[in-house]
Amino acid sequence: MYQMFLGGALRVKAAALAGGAWSKQWRRWAPVAVLVGLCIIIGLFNPNFFGGANFVRMLNTAAIPLVICMGVTFVILMGSIDLSAEGVIAICAVAASMLVANDFTGIAIGLFSVPAAILIGSLVGLLNGFIHVKFRIPSFMTTLGMGFAGIGLATAILGGVMVRISDSSFRDYLSLGRVFDIPAAVYIAGVAVIVAYVIQERTRIGRWVYAIGTDEATARNAGIPVDRTRIIVFGIAGAFYGLAGALSAAQIGRGHALISQDRLFTAITAIVVGGTALSGGVGSVLNSVIGVFIVIVLTNGMVLMGIEPYVQKGVQGLLIIAAVALALDRSRLDVVK
Amino acid sequence: MTTPVLEIRNVSKSFPGVKALDDVSFAINKGEVVGLIGENGAGKSTLLKVLNGIYQPDQGSIFVDGHPVTITSPRHAFDSGIAMVFQEQSVLPTLTVAENIFLGREEEFLRFGLLSKKRMNAAATKELAKVHLSVNPAMRCGDLSFADRQMVEIAKALSLDTRIKGHVTILLDEPTSVLEKREADLLFSIVRDLKSRASFVFISHRLEEVLEISDRVYVLRDGKSVKELESRDATVKDLHQLMVGRQLHHEYYREARQAVPSATTVLEVQSLTKSGSFSNISFALHEGEVLGIAGVIGSGREDLARCLAGHTPFDSGSLKVKGEQVHFSAAYDATAKGVGLVPAERKVEGLVAPFTVAENMTLAALPKFVSGFRIRFADENAVARQWIERLSIKTPSTATMVGSLSGGNQQKVVLAKWRIAGVNILILDHPTRGIDVGAKEDVYELIRDMTAEGLAVILLGDTLEEVIGLSNRVLVMRDGEVTATFEAAPGNKPAQVDLVSHMV
Amino acid sequence: MKMESRTRLQTWLPLIVLVVLVLLVGLYDRTFFSAGNMLEVTADTMTLFLMASGVTLVIMIGGIDLSVQAVASMTSCILAVYLPRFGIFAIPLAVIGGVIAGFAGGYVSTRLRIPSFIATLAVSGVVLSAGNWFSETKSVVIPGELSQTYLTWAVGDFLGVPNEIWVGVAFLLVLSAVLGLTPFGRLVRGIGAQERAVMASGIDVDRIKIAAYTLSGTMAGVAGIVMAARLGSGSPTLANEFLLPAIACIVVGGTAITGGVGSIWRTFVGALIVQVVRIGMTFIGVSVFAQQIVFGFILVAAVAVTMDRAKVLVIK
Structure with missing residues (x-):
């Protein structure tokens, strides 16, 4: 009988799909439309928006959120959530800043600190995934605890002080140096997006993420190692946080525990606004790229229009609510917790 | 005598309160199409799920090509040459047609760790040709019509034929219930074409179809295999008789106790x-x-x-x-x-398992037991006791957790709940x-x-x-x-x- | 039988843990056992308990409220800013701020069908902006004489017991009564245990859920007021770093995040455990920063122990 319900529900859904092709297309392209619309509106209010310098500024601001979002997107596509980004980034930023020439430790391994940060990030991510899968604790709890622990660890290592980075080539290569007037961080973020896209489209893990996010039981039946995939995906997310940590340290030239403050909130806003569904299976890292630019353009626009910066968080909160409410496929869930 | 490609002997499978399969034996030979019919709950779907590795039998054994096997998962079944087309579709709407067909088996398209979509789509096109479906394999399944998705599901099962050496068996659970006549006919011609390579087990509640396509038919009733017959010797009417079995007389129905409805x-x-x-x-x-x-x-x-x-x-x-x-x-x-509903899924919708008998009974009528902000526990208990007695519910007390009662007593609590709600x-x-x-x-x-x-x-x-x-x-x-x-x-x-x- | 003894153990375990921890810390430092010190420790715990008490209800229905620290900060700002202008009425005004924030979280989560952790996270963004708006992003000092006039109920003492404890115990009793005696409390438990059965019994589940979120916001608001009274100022970041301990004390007390099981007194005990652990760590020289790590792990461990895995087939 239960199967009959499923059958019935599916058939209804199929009918809705046939009739809703247009609305489906609209949904797919809505984030792009929103981005273009925003640019036009802000440009009308303030012509400075379209200046080259402003574009470079926005690209630079977008770099680190882009890298973070590449990680979080995979976890959300899988139907889970990762709230640990800030903590992991803090650990990795502190680690990276302590591994290059600095005023805190005697170590100076230069650019090797980048793979080191990525490695540390992915290890913490794997730990996230391991605890979540093996102890069967919901991901939001695991990663919430882990995120707090990460910030605590970063603070504890430094005892509340900051590490100053004296390795200027590290900062140049990762963030400040410019090619064609565009900062290095933007190129690195671009590479991160390409890597994420290749993982998503051209690897088994990438495809399995969608399968698990859409219907875990079917994925299991098809022989997909669901538990292992989940752990690996949290590890991949951690690797992106590691890179984001190194970029953050290079950008401000310091490492400290609060370096990633508010990053998570922005990342989730961007992903959700970009059209990736929290229920899993729907969306893409490219959606998140659009989402990041929506958030950045909006923030930039508000600054240009002279709106107080503290309002931004409120606007992001409203954006999350609006985007999720518009995009959520309510037929899929009857009990929401 | 030839060895059957797939055989089960004396398989039983129980679920709490019901014996879904009771000592069922069943065999399918090379190139054969076997129909499986029976009323709801006769055990058809359970039998297929046992063959597909979703359920493990409590007793009995399964043989593939005469060798005993233990099928641990659908994937394992697939590797043993058994694929299933599910009644509720298992095609994932967010993946492309090709990705769905090869889900979990992408190894052969990997090159340096990366998937070759080109090769995957080409292979999928070949599989789709078998079911005469000419959709773009790079299309997302969510964008297909329901019938097309069903055909993809069938193509996915048929892909077994080119992936596995040796003979294969394909289990079709109500594959035609969402297809138009034309599509169903197409499916049947595909089945006939593939008989040289594959055997089929076919479940449908459309008995004409079963007789049309299958060589032999098994009739299941109450988890038992009651009859095995050649399709050419059988009529739809025979099958009806076999499905319902015994004739019952009015004593069984206790007709005298039945109320006469008012106008x-x-x-x-x-x-x-x-x-x-x-x-x-x-x-x-x-x-x-x-x-x-x-x-x-x-x-x-x-x-x-x-x-x-x-x-x-x-x-x-x-x-x-x-x-x-x-x-x-x-x-x-x-x-x-x-208007009240006593749901089929008692433990999900009927009862709050960690609630007590009394708490469950008054759940639909809580306001009746409230003065001010407070629940009148004494009244609640009194009413609960009254109904426990009236329906002779076996429970140690009104404060017993309902989850610990037997199924029958739980159901009585659900009935009491609606009676109390009036x-x-x-x-x-x-x-x-x-x-x-x-x-x-x-x-x-x-x-x-x-x-x-x-x-x-x-x-x-x-x-x-x-x-x-x-x-x-x-x-x-x-x-x-x-x-x-x-x-x-x-x-x-x-x-x-x-x-x-x-x-x- | 086995199941019963297990539930009994789970009921008393937090209390046993608390007693053992108190004894351990007391052995390390005898002065810990003095009545004055005990009262002080308890009084220090009350703001945390107040904040966690409301979230307990939300966790019991199987949701989560991540907005409480932002709400508490906001109400501290409302109190500090409006106390000079409106006098005593600033207190209900601040509470109303909490009510609205809690209602918003509940409404967004249930009516728009958004998972609660995202809904409340989003609302906390809005609330944070509101707090900044009220206080103009500054820390606002409450003048001493106003505190004397209006806030002694929170910071003074009565019969030698700090008033924070009276306030905390009063809310402990009221919320326990709400949970134990009213239909609302029973339905909160029922929704957490088996939401679909409660829904099928003809109950407007959304209304109960929204009410639970609203109470959570209200209690966070009260916590913010007491916090501001104790510190003599309100600030948009006043309650930062409170969310994790608040959730920790709920699960450490034995309330399962899968919903259905829990109580306010458990959270009370849990809050005391968190506080004693914190004091213990300070004694043995664990830095304040590193304590966050310990709480992160305690949280995950406590969730692992209390949650009912049979209830969720797919853990996301």
């Missing part, structure tokens, strides 16, 4: 329609009447029951309770009008599912008592016997429509086979 209409349903589930359902329900609804899985009767209780919305038509036009946006609207229309969705024989008889008695007190009951029974025995009238549904209405007054009960002929 007062309490519920009037006018051309109720829910797209994809049922259409144009009309009937009237009277005080003291039991209206049975018979139908197989997919007949739409379960969804109809849920609509009547406000659990899900319907698309069009009207609902009148005691002459008043009503609109149910949620279960609480229905409850307010005196509903006058009660919809019973498989009220005896998962409870033992003695307790079933108790539930039947309670239904007879209720109607004697003037309640109107809509009954979706587990078995035809149950429906015929308890009802005053029986509606038969097939594919979402009412196909027949039978009077079932005491002394004038319809035969099971008459109902079945309108059900399938």
Whole structure:
């Protein structure tokens, strides 16, 4: 009988799909439309928006959120959530800043600190995934605890002080140096997006993420190692946080525990606004790229229009609510917790 | 004698309260198409799930090409040469056609760790050609029509044929229920084409189709294999008789205890329609009447029951309770009008397991037990005790957690809940599912008592016997429509086979 | 039988843990056992308990409220800013701020069908902006004489017991009564245990859920007021770093995040455990920063122990 319900529900859904092709297309392209619309509106209010310098500024601001979002997107596509980004980034930023020439430790391994940060990030991510899968604790709890622990660890290592980075080539290569007037961080973020896209489209893990996010039981039946995939995906997310940590340290030239403050909130806003569904299976890292630019353009626009910066968080909160409410496929869930 | 490609011997499988498979043996030879028929709950789907590795049998053994095997998962079944086309589609809407076909088996398209979509799509095109489906393999399945997705599902199972050496078996669970005649015919021609390479097990409630396509037919009843016959020797009518089995007399039905309904209409349903589930359902329900609804899985009767209780919305038509036009946006609207549902999934929707017997009983009538802000626990307990006695519920006390009671006693608590809430229309969705024989008889008695007190009951029974025995009238549904209405007054009960002929 | 003894153990375990921890810390430093010290420790715990008490209800229905620290900060700002202008009425005004924030979280989560952790996270963003708006992003000092006039109920003492404790115990009793005696409390438990059965019994589940979120916001608001009274100022970041301990004390007390099981007194005990652990760590020289790590792990461990895995088939 239960199967009959499923059958019935599916058939209804199929009918809705046939009739809703247009609305489906609209949904797919809505984030792009929103981005273009925003640019036009802000440009009308303030012509400075379209200046080259402003574009470079926005690209630079977008770099680190882009890298973070590449990680979080995979976890959300899988139907889970990762709230640990800030903590992991803090650990990795502190680690990276302590591994290059600095005023805190005697170590100076230069650019090797980048793979080191990525490695540390992915290890913490794997730990996230391991605890979540093996102890069967919901991901939001695991990663919430882990995120707090990460910030605590970063603070504890430094005892509340900051590490100053004296390795200027590290900062140049990762963030400040410019090619064609565009900062290095933007190129690195671009590479991160390409890597994420290749993982998503051209690897088994990438495809399995969608399968698990859409219907875990079917994925299991098809022989997909669901538990292992989940752990690996949290590890991949951690690797992106590691890179984001190194970029953050290079950008401000310091490492400290609060370096990633508010990053998570922005990342989730961007992903959700970009059209990736929290229920899993729907969306893409490219959606998140659009989402990041929506958030950045909006923030930039508000600054240009002279709106107080503290309002931004409120606007992001409203954006999350609006985007999720518009995009959520309510037929899929009857009990929401 | 040739060795069967797939054989099961003396397989049994039990679920709490029900023996789904009871000592079933079954074999399928090379190039053979075997039909599997039976009423709801006869064990067809359970049998396929055992073959597909979703369920492990409690007893008995499975042989592939004469070798004993233990099938641990659907993937393992696939690697052993057994693939299944699911009744509820397992095609993932967010993946492309090609990705769905090769889900979990992408290794062969990997090059340096990366997937070659080109090769994958080319391979998928070949598989799709087998089912004569000319869609772009790079298209997302969510963008396909329902029938096309069903064909992708079939192509996915058929892909086994080129991936596995040796003979393969494909299990088709109601593959035609969502297909048009033309598509079903296409499916049958594909099946015939592939007989040299594959064997098929075919389940359908459309008996004509079963006879048309299969070489042999097994009839299951109550988890037992009751008959095995050659298709060319059988008629649809024979199959009907075999499916229902024994003839029952009026003593079994306790017809004398059955209440006589009054002429007062309490519920009037006018051309109720829910797209994809049922259409144009009309009937009237009277005080003291039991209206049975018979139908197989997919007949739409379960969804109809849920609509009547406000659990899900319907698309069009009207609902009148005691002459008043009503609109149910949620279960609480229905409850307010005196309509309650005893759900099939007792542990999910019927009861709050960690609640006590008393707490469960008063759940639908809580405001009656509140003064100010406070629940009157003494009153609550008194009423609970009263109903425990009245329905002879076996429980240590009113404070016992309901989850620790037996299935039959749990069901009585659910019934007590609705009686305390004072509903006058009660919809019973498989009220005896998962409870033992003695307790079933108790539930039947309670239904007879209720109607004697003037309640109107809509009954979706587990078995035809149950429906015929308890009802005053029986509606038969097939594919979402009412196909027949039978009077079932005491002394004038319809035969099971008459109902079945309108059900399938 | 086995199941019963297990539930009994789970009921008393937090209390046993608390007693053992108190004894351990007391052995390390005898002055810990003095009545004055005990009262002080308890009084220090009360703001945390107040904040966690409301979230307990939300966790019991199977949701989560991540907005409480932002709400508490906001109400501290409302109190500090409006106390000079409106006098005593600033207190209900601040509470109303909490009510609205809690209602918003509940409404967004249930009516728009957004998972609660995202809904409340989003609302906390809005609330944070509101707090900044009220206080103009600054820390606002409450003048001493106003505190004397209006806030002694929170910071003074009565019969030698700090008033924070009276306030905390009063809310402990009231919320326990709400949970134990009213239909609302029973339905909160029922929704957490088996939401679909409660829904099928003809109960407007959304209304109960929204009410639970609203109470959570209200209690966070009260916590913010007491916090501001104790510190003599309100600030948009006042309650930062409170969310994790608040959730920790709920699960450490034995309330399962899968919903259905829990109580306010458990959270009370849990809050005391968190506080004693914190004091213990300070004694043995664990830095304040590193304590966050310990709480992160305690949280995950406590969730692992208390949650009912049978209830969720797919853990996301």
